[in-house]
Amino acid sequence: MAEPKTKYDRQLRIWGEQGQAALEKASICLLNCGPTGSETLKNLVLGGVGSITVIDGSKVEVSDLGNNFMVDESSVGQSKAKCVCAFLQELNDAVKAKFIEEHPEALIETNPSFFSQFTLVVATQLVEDSMVKLDKICREANVKLIFARSYGLTGFVRVSVKEHTVIESKPDHFLDDLRLNNPWPELKSFAETIDLNVADPVAHKHTPYVIILVKMAEEWAKTHGGSLPSTRDEKKQFKELLKAGMVATDEENYKEAIEASFKVFAPRGISLDLQQIISDSCTEVDSNSSQFWVMLAALKKIYQAKAEADYLVIEQRVKNILKKIGRDPDGISKTMIKSFCKNARKLKVCRYRLLEDEFSNPSLPQLQKYLTDEDYSVAMGFYILLRAVDRFTANYNSFPGQFDGEMDEDISRLKTTAVGLLSDLGCNGSPLTEDLINEMCRFGASELHAVAAFIGGVASQEVIKLITRQFVPISGTFIFNGIDHKSQLLAL
Structure with missing residues (x-):
């Protein structure tokens, strides 16, 4: 038992033994093990996830050596799923790993019940049609699902589950309820047994700061008609009252009380x-x-x-x-x-919308707001264009810019496709800039390792949130803008 605790020491401090146990029981299915999928799974394997199943029907090509660290020269011509699985297994031999040489799209079409055996599915580099079908399959089977995709200098991550409940949400900013302004009977009785004016300096220095605040709040209320400090001046006076109670300058308990005095002013009740x-x-x-x-x-x-x-x-x-x-x-x-x-x-x-609902019926006011808002317009543009390239592919059997010599024609086709998509969503005209459309064609559906590693990092973080049921998963579609180095959430 000592070895796992040493091995996972740093993460145990974040999500504890209960969270780690949930990870070690989880079975993860990865669809497509290009750089985005491999980077996502690498983080989970290092974290000690129970088992992984890699689904990919392609062979390793020479081009894969430039963006995927989970293959090497000896892998060329071999099953990509097999090679990536072997490399991942080397990172953590406690993880059970297996692979299936099949294209995910075929599996979605012919064997939807296959996915019901997993805790969570990570679907990478899927086009829109397959995403929509998989979303329905996983919802019906009550399997958690995360989509991740990198595309040139952009990419996205989206969580899709019917409902996810979190007990340990661990918010960054949270006001603890110590009941300082409404102590329960036992706390009040305990506070009454302690004299803040005790002559013994050691006893004075070791009075818990909570007791100091309870007694001082009670003293304040007696001289202010039963109310506690509410205005800025009153809060300042209350801190001065605490400071006046110090016998020596090195009394850390009183310093703690002064720093935590804002908890006395917190409103009662639940949020x-x-x-x-x-x-x-x-x-x-x-x-x-x-x-x-x-x-x-x-x-x-x-x-x-x-x-x-x-x-x-x-x-x-x-x-x-x-x-x-x-x-x-x-x-x-x-x-x-x-x-x-x-x-x-x-x-x-x-709770997350069904992907099909978002794609066919997004919130029009929100959509238009994102498109016209200077802070969100590029992220929204990438969102629209990532959907447009899938339409483009369905029509022309290749991604825009994928082949040399067709760039100008592809730019024109992509623009027409994007305008059509916006029109279908209820937005007339195209607020997308020519530069952004040109960039999407220049990307040529490439997976750049730096972008894939970032997207994989975000996706694996969301996987851990869902499995451990700690922290709050992202709500909406996370868009990475590698041109401006910005990340934004779009709620549609």
């Missing part, structure tokens, strides 16, 4: 986001409800102050609900319920 989740129709649970919604149903019925009391009450209610809906009362572990209680104020529910 609007959490209120919306609690009011969600999914809290009306049945035998098909996920563990998340069963625990949410329990939380909806009670919201108490003490963490341990919360846990015991929630645990009992969870058991009762599970029994009522005909499931094992012990079907949700104590560890899971404790984590749920601990993070109850940070819960997140992510």
